[in-house]
Amino acid sequence: MEIFPRSELLERALERFPDMSDAECAAVARVSQGLPADFEGFTAVRQARGKVRLRAEILNWLCMDRKARDLISDVGIVIAAACIEGPIHLMFAAFDRPLLLVDCDIKGEILLSHAGLKTLSLEGSRVGENRVGEKGKTPMAIVADGAKISGDVLLRKDRKENGKPFQAFGEVRLFGVTIGGDLDCAGGEFRNEGGDALSADLAKIGGSVNLREGFQAFGEVRLLGATIGGNLDGVGGEFRNEGCDDQGNPRKALSADGAKIAGDVRLREGFRAFGEVRLLGATIGGDLSCTGGEFRNEGGYALNAGGIEITGSVFLREGCLFEGIISLVEAEIGRHLQWRGVKEQERATLDLRGAHAHTLWIGKEDFPGPNRLYLHGLTYDSIDDEMETSAAWWIEFIETQAAESPGSQAARDAEKILLALGEKSAAQRRRALAEKLNLFLPQPYEQAAKVLRAQGHEADAREVLIAKERRRKAALPSPLATFRTAFKSIDDFRRALSTLTEWAWYRTLAPLIGYGHRPSPALWLAVLSVFLGWGGFAWADAKGVMKPEKAERQAEFRPLVYALETFTPLIKLREADYWRADTGRRLGRWVDTLTVVYTCWGWILTTLLVAALTGLVRR
Numbered sequence: 001m002e003i004f005p006r007s008e009l010l011e012r013a014l015e016r017f018p019d020m021s022d023a024e025c026a027a028v029a030r031v032s033q034g035l036p037a038d039f040e041g042f043t044a045v046r047q048a049r050g051k052v053r054l055r056a057e058i059l060n061w062l063c064m065d066r067k068a069r070d071l072i073s074d075v076g077i078v079i080a081a082a083c084i085e086g087p088i089h090l091m092f093a094a095f096d097r098p099l100l101l102v103d104c105d106i107k108g109e110i111l112l113s114h115a116g117l118k119t120l121s122l123e124g125s126r127v128g129e130n131r132v133g134e135k136g137k138t139p140m141a142i143v144a145d146g147a148k149i150s151g152d153v154l155l156r157k158d159r160k161e162n163g164k165p166f167q168a169f170g171e172v173r174l175f176g177v178t179i180g181g182d183l184d185c186a187g188g189e190f191r192n193e194g195g196d197a198l199s200a201d202l203a204k205i206g207g208s209v210n211l212r213e214g215f216q217a218f219g220e221v222r223l224l225g226a227t228i229g230g231n232l233d234g235v236g237g238e239f240r241n242e243g244c245d246d247q248g249n250p251r252k253a254l255s256a257d258g259a260k261i262a263g264d265v266r267l268r269e270g271f272r273a274f275g276e277v278r279l280l281g282a283t284i285g286g287d288l289s290c291t292g293g294e295f296r297n298e299g300g301y302a303l304n305a306g307g308i309e310i311t312g313s314v315f316l317r318e319g320c321l322f323e324g325i326i327s328l329v330e331a332e333i334g335r336h337l338q339w340r341g342v343k344e345q346e347r348a349t350l351d352l353r354g355a356h357a358h359t360l361w362i363g364k365e366d367f368p369g370p371n372r373l374y375l376h377g378l379t380y381d382s383i384d385d386e387m388e389t390s391a392a393w394w395i396e397f398i399e400t401q402a403a404e405s406p407g408s409q410a411a412r413d414a415e416k417i418l419l420a421l422g423e424k425s426a427a428q429r430r431r432a433l434a435e436k437l438n439l440f441l442p443q444p445y446e447q448a449a450k451v452l453r454a455q456g457h458e459a460d461a462r463e464v465l466i467a468k469e470r471r472r473k474a475a476l477p478s479p480l481a482t483f484r485t486a487f488k489s490i491d492d493f494r495r496a497l498s499t500l501t502e503w504a505w506y507r508t509l510a511p512l513i514g515y516g517h518r519p520s521p522a523l524w525l526a527v528l529s530v531f532l533g534w535g536g537f538a539w540a541d542a543k544g545v546m547k548p549e550k551a552e553r554q555a556e557f558r559p560l561v562y563a564l565e566t567f568t569p570l571i572k573l574r575e576a577d578y579w580r581a582d583t584g585r586r587l588g589r590w591v592d593t594l595t596v597v598y599t600c601w602g603w604i605l606t607t608l609l610v611a612a613l614t615g616l617v618r619r
Contacts, residue, residue, distance in 0.1 A: 007032040009071040016061060023052040027079060031062065034073035038080040040103075051105060054079070056086035063095040072097060076118065079104060090115045098151070101125050103158055109170070112144035119151035119181075120144075124158030128169040139170035139192075150180040152207070157187025157214065165189050165214065174200040182207035182230070185215055192219035194245070200226055208263065211237045220275075223256040231263035231286070232256065234293075236270035239277070242297070250300045252276040261285060264312070267293045268320070276324075279305040287312035287335075290320045297324040302348070306330055314357070317341045322348035333357035336384070340366050352378040360451075362397065364388045371402040375444040383451055391463030394452070398444045398464075399471070440475035442468055462517045469515030473506040509608060519612035526567070526605050533563030533598055536591075540581065545588045549580045566595060567602030 006014075009032035014020060020028075027037040039052040062068050062077060076098030084101065087108030098119035106127045112120070128141040142155075155172065157165045166188040173196070174183075183205050190197035197219030200209075208230030211221065215237035223232070239253035253275030264286035267277065271293040278301065279288075288310055295302035302324030313336035316326065321343045328337075329351055337355070340363025342348065350368045354377035361384035367373070375398065383389070445468035452461040479500060486496035506515075512522040537559035540546050546557050561575045581595060582588035610616075 007071075009068060012065075012068055012071070013058065013061070016065075017055075017058055020058070021053070023082075024054055024058055027054055027082070028058070028062070031072060031077050034075040036078035036080060036100075037082070038078075040081040051081055051083040053083045053085055056084050056088045056106075056108060059084065060089050063090050063093050063099065069095060069097075076100065078102070083107070087111065093117075096150075103164055105129065109140050110142045110144075112142070112147045114146040115144070115148075117147070117149045117151075119154075120149055121152070121154040122166055123154050123156055124160075124164040124166060126167040126169070127172075129167065140173065141168040141170035141192075142172040142174075144177050145173060145175040146177065147174070148178045152181035153177075153179050153183050155183075155185045155188050156210070167191070168197075171196045171219070172198045174198075174203055176202045177204070179203065179205045179207070182210060184208075184210045186210045186213040188215055190217045190219065190221070193241075194219065194251075196220045196222055197241075198222070202226065205229060208233055211239075212266075213237075217241070217253070220252050221254045222252075223254075223259050225258045226256065226260070228259065228261045228263070232259075232261050232265045234265075234267045234271045237272070239273045239275065241275040243275075250276055250297070252278050253297075254278070256282050258282060264289060267295075268315075269293070273297075273302075276301045277303045279303075279308050281307040282309075284308065284310045284312070287315060289313075289315045291315050291317055292319045294321045295324065295326075296321075298347075299324065301325045301327055303327065308332070310334060313338065317363075319343055325349040325351060327351040328355045330354040331356070335359060336361060337380070338384075339363065342366055345369070346372075348372065350374065354378070356380065358382065359384055361387050364393065367397060367400050370400060373397075373400045373402060375401045376441045377443060379447055380451060382455065389452060389455070389457050389460055391452075391460040391467070394448050394460065394464050395467040398448060398467075401441060401444060440472050442472065445471070462514075465517045466514050469506070469510065469517075473510075476503050476506060479503060509604070512605075513608050513612035516612050516615065519609055522605055522609050522612065526602075526609065529598075529601065529605065530560075530563050530567050533567055534560045536594070536598075537562050540587075540591045543587060545581050545585065545591050546579050547582045549578050563598075566599050568606055569599075569603050570606070 007029060010025060010028045013028045014025070017024070023039065030037040059077070062072065074097060078098070078100040080102040081104070083105040085107050088106065088110045091111050091113045093112075093115040095115065095117055098121070099117055100119070100121040102121065103124040104122075106125060107129070109128060128139060155166045155168070157163050166185070168188070168190045171192045172190055177200060183200065183203075185198065197217040199220070199222040201222055201224040203223065203226040205226065206229045209223065209228055210233050211217070212233045212235045215234070217239045218241070220241045221239055234254070241251045241253045244250055253273040255276075255278040257278060257280040259279070259282045261282065262285040265279070265284050265288045267273070268289045268291040271290075273295050274297070276297050277295055282305070288305070288308070290303070302322045303326045306327050306329040308328070309332045311334045314328065314331075314333050315336070316339045318341040323344070326348060330353075333356065336359045337357035338361045339350065340361060342363075345366055346369035348368050349372040351374040353374050356379045358381050360380040360382075388394075445464055449461040449464045452464065477499060482496045482499050482503070486493050510516075512525065513519045514521065537546065541557045541559060557579055558575055561573050562579060565571055565573045565576045581591035583592050
């Protein structure tokens with residue numbers, strides 16, 4: 001690189017810094033001409049080792065001094081392949097031009113709080129390397145709180161072939177920053193282990209946040225309350241912040257609580273997180289896609305998106321891996337919620353309590369492990385056309401659910417029970433777990449039946465509701481356990497009486513009418529009872545036991561009509577008014593007694609049928 005002739009800007013710089021080196025003079029001269037000061041291969045002024053050295057105070061003066069700033073062209077300041085010594089202090093600077101420091105080693109921190117810039121680019125640069133913060137304090141690499149940057153902020157890998165990554169050693173803090181374009185950290189490396197690697201809480205970003213293409217963070221990435229006009233893109237990014245802090249709280253790899261993201265959140269295809277990914281209460285205008293992503297936080301939350309509002313879909317599918325809890329509690333999903341093709345799903349816990357989605361799609365074989373699915377309160381308007389609709393599948397899926405929230409004492413007790421169940425099949429383990437814990441949550445059954453019925457699967461919907469009642473029956477306490485608490489108080493006695501009545505109902509009559517959803521067993525039993533009565537009364541007539549009640553009745557006895565009228569209380573064919581068993585004979589007395597029993601049985605059975613057909617006993 002040649003040394004340019006002196007300019008007014010260079011003259012002012014020499015007046016301010018009379019001891020400027022040749023490299024510093026060359027840099028100022030190039031800036032004054034609107035050209036990049038690229039020191040790649042600048043051997044004339046290069047030291048024996050390392051890059052050309054420039055003092056940060058000269059850069060500070062160029063940006064802060066009003067007269068110097070006015071002599072800089074609209075191209076701004078472009079410096080490449082230099083070592084900038086000392087901190088860059090541009091707090092409250094009003095530098096309405098680009099500042100590009102490409103492939104530079106910046107030995108001190110960069111302070112840009114409340115500064116105004118057009119564009120900030122640190123592509124391929126290294127900031128804060130080999131620095132140690134003051135005792136008890138985290139070293140800062142970049143601080144740009146409240147800065148206003150009308151264009152892009154580029155903290156990314158150099159775009160040249162075999163370009164170097166941007167590296168920050170210490171926290172990059174962009175609290176409350178306003179960025180008109182993108183925050184592009186693709187291929188960047190942010191290191192602040194145990195602390196915040198990149199924090200942009202309450203930032204307002206007009207474009208996208210790119211944490212992709214080899215992005216690495218060692219420490220937490222924070223976007224709490226941030227507003228993002230484009231996408232939050234983590235495709236191919238790696239986020240590491242495992243373990244707990246000094247207070248024992250679990251660390252987070254990526255947190256964007258309350259963020260407002262106009263586009264998609266892309267945590268997919270090579271995305272890797274070691275530590276909690278948290279999106280509590282975030283608002284997403286597009287999709288949340290985790291397709292092919294990897295979320296690892298064993299014993300904690302792998303993805304915590306409770307209360308999230310998503311206009312588009314949630315894709316948890318096609319090779320994504322979750323080690324920990326996926327929480328979508330009270331989430332509002334405008335389109336699809338898909339869970340299918342998940343790897344090692346037995347290691348995942350899926351919590352969908354209180355969530356709502358327009359369309360649900362669960363893969364046929366994609367069940368989380370027993371006691372690792374939470375469905376209570378989940379609602380959905382429809383299921384995908386390709387989703388399984390058979391009642392057997394839905395019943396097995398629903399009975400995978402657990403009753404208590406992840407991490408609760410009941411959930412831990414359930415895990416102990418599962419261990420005791422040993423090598424039983426998954427279905428057997430789920431069934432045994434439900435019986436041992438007396439779990440009964442009716443809403444998931446009712447929701448599934450509602451949607452199945454709406455989409456034309458009436459028979460499957462009915463079977464799901466019958467399974468709900470069977471689960472209710474299994475969850476009822478035994479009469480012995482009820483009696484043990486019945487006499488402690490009058491309220492306990494009333495509850496015990498109600499429980500015993502319910503227990504008797506579910507153990508005796510309710511199965512006859514399919515718990516109000518399938519009355520066919522009771523109907524066939526009624527038909528069988530009528531035919532048995534027909535045969536019994538015909539036998540009694542043959543024995544001469546049946547005699548006319550009134551003398552004027554001379555027609556022959558009709559046993560089928562008599563059996564039907566006696567059995568069915570609402571049918572009056574007048575046969576029973578004229579014929580009775582002869583109670584003067586011993587056999588007649590037996591027939592008369594059995595007739596009373598037969599009539600009572602008919603009343604009970606027909607009443608059950610009417611109640612079932614009219615829906616009076618459905619719950």
